[in-house]
Amino acid sequence: MTAFWTLAPVMVLAAMGLIFARKAVHAALCLAVVMISLAMLYAAQDAPFLFAVQIIVYTGAIMMLFLFVLMLVGVEARDSVVETIKGQRAAAAVVGIAFAVLLSTVVAQSVSLAVVGLDGANADGNVHGLATLLFSRYVLAFEFTAALMIVAVIGAMVLAHRERLVPPPTQADLQARRMRDYAESGKHPGNPPTPGVFARHNAVDTPALLPDGTPLPESVPGTLTPRPQGGTEDADRAVAQIEATGPGPDERPATTENPETTEGDDQ
Amino acid sequence: MLDLSWLLIAIPLAGAALLLTWGKESDAFGHLIATACSAASFVLGAIMFVELLGRDAGDRSVTTSLGTWIDAGHFHVDFAFTFDTLSSLFVLLITGVGTLIHVYSIGYMAHDERRRRFFAYLNLFIAAMLCLVLAADYLVLFLGWEGVGLASYLLIGFWQHKPSAAAAAKKAFVINRVGDLGMALAIMTCFAWFGTSSIAVVNDQIDTVSGTVATALGLLLLWGACGKSAQFPLQAWLLDAMEGPTPVSALIHAATMVTAGVYLVVRSHDVFDASPTARGFVIAVGLITLLAGAWIGCTKDDIKKSLAGSTMSQIGYMMLAAGLGPAGYAFAIFHLLTHGFFKANMFLGAGSVMHGMNDDVDMRRYGALRSAMPITFYTFGIGYLAIIGFPGTSGFFSKDKIIEAALAHNVWVGIGALVGAGVTAFYMTRMMLMTFFGEKRWREQVHPHESPSVMTTPLIVLAALSLFAGVMALGSWIEEWLEPATGHAVHHDPPLPIIVITLIVLLVVAAGVALAWLAYGRQQPAAEAPADSEVSFFTRAGRAELYGNAINDALVVRPVTHLTRALVWGDGKIIDGLVTGSADRIGEISGELRKPQTGFVRSYALMVLGGALVVLLGLLAVTLA
Amino acid sequence: MTEYITLSTLLFSIGAVGVLVRRNAIIVFMCVELMLNATNLAFVSFARQHGNLDGQVAAFFVMVVAAAEVTIGLAIIVSIYRTRRTTSVDDANLLKA
Numbered sequence: 001m002t003a004f005w006t007l008a009p010v011m012v013l014a015a016m017g018l019i020f021a022r023k024a025v026h027a028a029l030c031l032a033v034v035m036i037s038l039a040m041l042y043a044a045q046d047a048p049f050l051f052a053v054q055i056i057v058y059t060g061a062i063m064m065l066f067l068f069v070l071m072l073v074g075v076e077a078r079d080s081v082v083e084t085i086k087g088q089r090a091a092a093a094v095v096g097i098a099f100a101v102l103l104s105t106v107v108a109q110s111v112s113l114a115v116v117g118l119d120g121a122n123a124d125g126n127v128h129g130l131a132t133l134l135f136s137r138y139v140l141a142f143e144f145t146a147a148l149m150i151v152a153v154i155g156a157m158v159l160a161h162r163e164r165l166v167p168p169p170t171q172a173d174l175q176a177r178r179m180r181d182y183a184e185s186g187k188h189p190g191n192p193p194t195p196g197v198f199a200r201h202n203a204v205d206t207p208a209l210l211p212d213g214t215p216l217p218e219s220v221p222g223t224l225t226p227r228p229q230g231g232t233e234d235a236d237r238a239v240a241q242i243e244a245t246g247p248g249p250d251e252r253p254a255t256t257e258n259p260e261t262t263e264g265d266d267q
Numbered sequence: 268m269l270d271l272s273w274l275l276i277a278i279p280l281a282g283a284a285l286l287l288t289w290g291k292e293s294d295a296f297g298h299l300i301a302t303a304c305s306a307a308s309f310v311l312g313a314i315m316f317v318e319l320l321g322r323d324a325g326d327r328s329v330t331t332s333l334g335t336w337i338d339a340g341h342f343h344v345d346f347a348f349t350f351d352t353l354s355s356l357f358v359l360l361i362t363g364v365g366t367l368i369h370v371y372s373i374g375y376m377a378h379d380e381r382r383r384r385f386f387a388y389l390n391l392f393i394a395a396m397l398c399l400v401l402a403a404d405y406l407v408l409f410l411g412w413e414g415v416g417l418a419s420y421l422l423i424g425f426w427q428h429k430p431s432a433a434a435a436a437k438k439a440f441v442i443n444r445v446g447d448l449g450m451a452l453a454i455m456t457c458f459a460w461f462g463t464s465s466i467a468v469v470n471d472q473i474d475t476v477s478g479t480v481a482t483a484l485g486l487l488l489l490w491g492a493c494g495k496s497a498q499f500p501l502q503a504w505l506l507d508a509m510e511g512p513t514p515v516s517a518l519i520h521a522a523t524m525v526t527a528g529v530y531l532v533v534r535s536h537d538v539f540d541a542s543p544t545a546r547g548f549v550i551a552v553g554l555i556t557l558l559a560g561a562w563i564g565c566t567k568d569d570i571k572k573s574l575a576g577s578t579m580s581q582i583g584y585m586m587l588a589a590g591l592g593p594a595g596y597a598f599a600i601f602h603l604l605t606h607g608f609f610k611a612n613m614f615l616g617a618g619s620v621m622h623g624m625n626d627d628v629d630m631r632r633y634g635a636l637r638s639a640m641p642i643t644f645y646t647f648g649i650g651y652l653a654i655i656g657f658p659g660t661s662g663f664f665s666k667d668k669i670i671e672a673a674l675a676h677n678v679w680v681g682i683g684a685l686v687g688a689g690v691t692a693f694y695m696t697r698m699m700l701m702t703f704f705g706e707k708r709w710r711e712q713v714h715p716h717e718s719p720s721v722m723t724t725p726l727i728v729l730a731a732l733s734l735f736a737g738v739m740a741l742g743s744w745i746e747e748w749l750e751p752a753t754g755h756a757v758h759h760d761p762p763l764p765i766i767v768i769t770l771i772v773l774l775v776v777a778a779g780v781a782l783a784w785l786a787y788g789r790q791q792p793a794a795e796a797p798a799d800s801e802v803s804f805f806t807r808a809g810r811a812e813l814y815g816n817a818i819n820d821a822l823v824v825r826p827v828t829h830l831t832r833a834l835v836w837g838d839g840k841i842i843d844g845l846v847t848g849s850a851d852r853i854g855e856i857s858g859e860l861r862k863p864q865t866g867f868v869r870s871y872a873l874m875v876l877g878g879a880l881v882v883l884l885g886l887l888a889v890t891l892a
Numbered sequence: 893m894t895e896y897i898t899l900s901t902l903l904f905s906i907g908a909v910g911v912l913v914r915r916n917a918i919i920v921f922m923c924v925e926l927m928l929n930a931t932n933l934a935f936v937s938f939a940r941q942h943g944n945l946d947g948q949v950a951a952f953f954v955m956v957v958a959a960a961e962v963t964i965g966l967a968i969i970v971s972i973y974r975t976r977r978t979t980s981v982d983d984a985n986l987l988k989a
Contacts, residue, residue: 008899015906015926024918031922034903038929045896045940047948050932050955057955062925062962069966070918073973083913084982085867092873092912099880100905104898106887107934115893116943129945130952138949145956152960159967162974868981872911 003044007037024070028063035059046118049127195219268318269329271311272348272401275358278308280394286387294383298376301386302369305393309362316355327352327751330403330467337406341462347403349466353752356600357400357530360607364522365393367725371615372514374721375622385425385512392418396523400530405454405464408531412450412495415524416443422519423511435507442504446494453487456480470537478542485538485545488531489552496528496582499555503815505579506563509571513618516571521578521614522607529585529603533596536753540592549590550676554683557583559813561690565697566809568796569628570617573698574610577654580687581606587684588669591676596753597746598668605661605736609653612729616647619722620702623715630701631794632710637703639715642723644703646730651699653733655692655776661736668740671768675759685775692779700787708794896937903930917969917979921962928958 010033017030039054083089121129134142169177182189193216196202198209208219282304286297293300319327328351337344350358369389376382395414402408420443424436457464460476473481492498497505508520519525532539532549539546560579567573581602588599621628623640637644653662666688674681709715717723739745746756761768799807808814863870903926910923932951939947973979 004895004899008895011899012902012906015903015910018919018923018926019906019910019913021919024916027919027922031926034926035929038933041896041933042936045936047936047939047951050936050948050951053952053955054932057959058925058929062959065962065966066918066922069970072970073918073979084915085865085870088869088873089913091877092909095873095876095880096905096909096912099876099883099908100902102880102883102887103905104901106883106890107897107901108894111893111897111938111941113941115941118940118943118945120943121945126945126948130948133945133949134952138953141953145953148957148960152963156963156967159964159971869912869915876908876912 003040007040011037025067028066028070031066032059032063035063046122047126049130192216192218195221269315269350270331271315272329272331272350273333275308275311275315275362276348276394276397276401278311278394279304279390279397283387283391283394286383286390289383297383298369298373298386301390302366302373304390305362305366305369308393308397309359309366312355312358312362315350316359319350319352319355324747324751332403342458344404344406344464346407347465348398348401348407349403350401351752352748352750353530353533353600354400356604356749358397360604361393361396361400361523364607364611364729365389365396365518367728368514368518368522368611368615371517371618371722371725372512374719375514375618376512379512381425385422388418388421388425389514389518392422392519392524396527399527403466405457405466405469408466408534409447409450409454412491412527413447415519415527416440416447416495419443419508419519419524422515423508425512425515426510429510431507432510435504435510439504439508442501443494446491446501449487449490449494451491453484453491456484456487460484466534470535473537473541478544481538481541482544485535485542486548488535488538489545489549492528492531492586493552494528495531496525496586497556497579498528498552498582498586499559500815502556502559502579503812503819506567506572506575506812509569509575513571513614513621516575517611517614517618520575521610525578525582526585526603526607529582529589529599532586532589533599533753536593536596539590540754546590546592550587550680551590553583553586553588553590554680555583556580557587557687558683558690559583561687561694562805563809563812564694565690566806568630570620570630570633570698570702571614571628573630573694574614574617577691577694578610580691581610581654584666584669584684584687587673587680591672593754593757594675594759595669595672597749597756598665598672600749600753601740601745602665602669604739605653605665605733608729608736609650609660609662609733612726612733613647613650613654615722615726615729616643616650619643619718619726620647620715622718622722624709625713627710627713629796630698631792631796632708632713633702634705634708634791635703636715640717642717642726646723646726647703648699649730650733651695655695655780656688656772657776658773659734659737661733664737664740667769667772670772671761671765672758674763674768675761678762681761685772688772689775689779692776693783696780696783697787700783701792704788705791708792893937893941897934900930900934900937903927903933915980915982917972917981918966920981921965921969924965925958925962928954 014030014033014037018027018034021027021030035054035058039051039059042048042054043051118126123129124132178187178189181187193208195204195208196206197219198211199206199215205220207215207217210216279301282301286293286301289297319329328349330347330349332345332347334346335343336346369386372382372385372389376385379385392415395411395418397411399408399411399415402411420436420440423439424433426432427436454464457469460480461469461472463469469484473484494501505520505525509516511520539549557580560576560581560583562576564573564576564580567576585599585603585606588595588602591598619640620633620636620643623636623643624633627633649660653660656663656666670681670684670688673684750756763771799810802810811817863874907923907925907927907930910926911920914920914923932954935947935951935954937947939945939951969979976983
């Protein structure tokens, strides 16, 4: 019980953090806290296998996946403070609290039986008991989960894949374009300076300073621009700004390469 | 040979089908096919008639069945035809006069581009009319009854480009439907009481049912007959029907179809024998129509409408005779035949006059045509003598017999018939004088000329028939001939000797002729009809067809129109209102239900959670309860 | 035992409210994961109460399904972001009546 009473407040607070955190990364961290605590509660409840799985699958795999995606779409993309749907927050609060009260009351009322404990079931070891069940009574469901996994993998590949419509430019093409740009607009044909050159920071999102002290925006990798990294401006506003000035979403390179050298390089 | 009745019908029907389906290439000879079909039917009918003549009196009825038409439960109808003494006369009249009119139409319709269609309709009419008179079952009769109605409708409205013709056809059709309602009810009554609609069975078994049923059946049959024969109170369509081509008026609206009502009454003679009340109604209808038709005939300046009034009047005579019971059936049919001849003759003569006068029908613009078209004049004159009952002509015998029988039945009925004869003489003389005598009142650019021989030959034949058809009455041949079909004729002695009655009739007729001569022969009729305000009430009423149309309008047309409008209004506002209103309500409810569909997934999630909460509350309520 | 279940319902409700109020699709997704985890806790607790391992098997299956679901869900989010430049669930409202 000590474990429970130690962990329960932490979990509730972390879960609340999921609702109130402004930054998505903070929310992800809160969720990780909840999941690890949950793993401990599994261990406390005679479920060592699930404890391990929870750590490995949830905090190890799933949370990492979340963080990867967060990084892809912009770590600091945040919700605007203003609720767009009228009354949504109030209604959510009312319904949520009513639901919690009602459900916990009802369920608590109904679980008045004595706790049997898993000593008998875990006599041969928890993993052994689970395996016996999985490969006997639940073998069909187990097989289906295998199919589900296959489908999920293929689905993820299909969804993330983008068909290349035009062949990638070759080195010769890029070179020719650089020279043409130079001829037409006088743009410097060589590599732009890397970010942070002569600047006070050498972070990747800090533009390089030219010898006369003016910043050179082109030195910042193009894909960082739509994702406000560390700035205070609203994500929505940044997106609007990009869309007003920059190229269309489909033409925009998706990776961190220099925009001048990449064209639709997909991962 | 006598079981070939169906062939009589089939020939013209095939002709009609052929002409209606054949293309333009048959325009050149289609009318010849139609005439040949009609003539073939006539020849066959004549052969069958001769064969019937050769049989014994008790054996002169042959019924042939083509098979079962309807077999539903207890209701069984054979498609059967009866060729007996009564129908044989009709067959000869229909096909004979019909063929003559076909021939006449070849000339009359020569310049009509839809002539082939006209002949197809004529053949259709012949077939339907033969079906009517040959039918052995009221239902088969009804088939022909509707068939002639259809043909009549098509032919009245043949010049459908004229709004008046289209309206007249519609009017005839609608009023005929009113009559058909009575006919249909009569057939249903037959089925209800006798379990069959066979004419022979109904007539045999009429004595087994109560007098009330017989009276009801008789009145329903009379109702049907009134519609078809333009008898009071369903007379209004006949005068408008003159919008059709003149051969149509001669064939359908004078000689044959309009006499179908008389045929029906005579054919159902046992029903009327069983019900004196129904007979009384027949007499009353006949008498009223007789006088009304004559009245109208006196006042119309339109030669065809005047003749149409005359037709009504003469059919009134036939109805009157048929209503007299066994004493009158044979006379009714006799007058029907002679009238078929002389009235067809006069209608065709009128058509010939119109042909020469650029289709003008106003008698006030005729005059002095006897020298311009002599053949028409002489044939028309013979028809005239026949209709007024000049001694020796067919009309003399037939009409005289009816007046005698009417006098024997009831003095007042007889006097009514007598007055009718006088008035007939008056208006027919008026017509003769205005058309063929006096001075020319022709319009400019009218050059009357005699019609071609294809038109005058039928006139001559019909004139001869009008003159000599009276031989059928010699030695009471017609009564004996019809005895197997209409029963033995019982004669009551008239209140006066027959020779005295004949003299009185002739006197009355002479008075009518003299009166007409005084009014229209000695002085010239005005070239323009006097305005309604200048003429007597009698003329005004006659011109307005005794206000029959006004009465129909006031009693039926306007109330029904208003009722229809009310129903349409009710349909639009109440029925449609309910339907569209409920649809509108559903639309409004849907519009309200649409509002939560914001497209925001979070709203939907809120609803899901709210729903889960409600389910939870429900579970709780159930558990606690 | 009751306290475990109460914690489970509490976490579940918090996750539900998070789904309702958050607009960032990734966070909404995290909240869904929280709800799944809450049910897992209930499964494990009930397994202990009833003295058999069926509850733990169920929790195991939930985890498997959740893993598959996260894969697909995040792929969808990425592809939406790639075309619309946003992860706000409110912007995907073309379905509105």
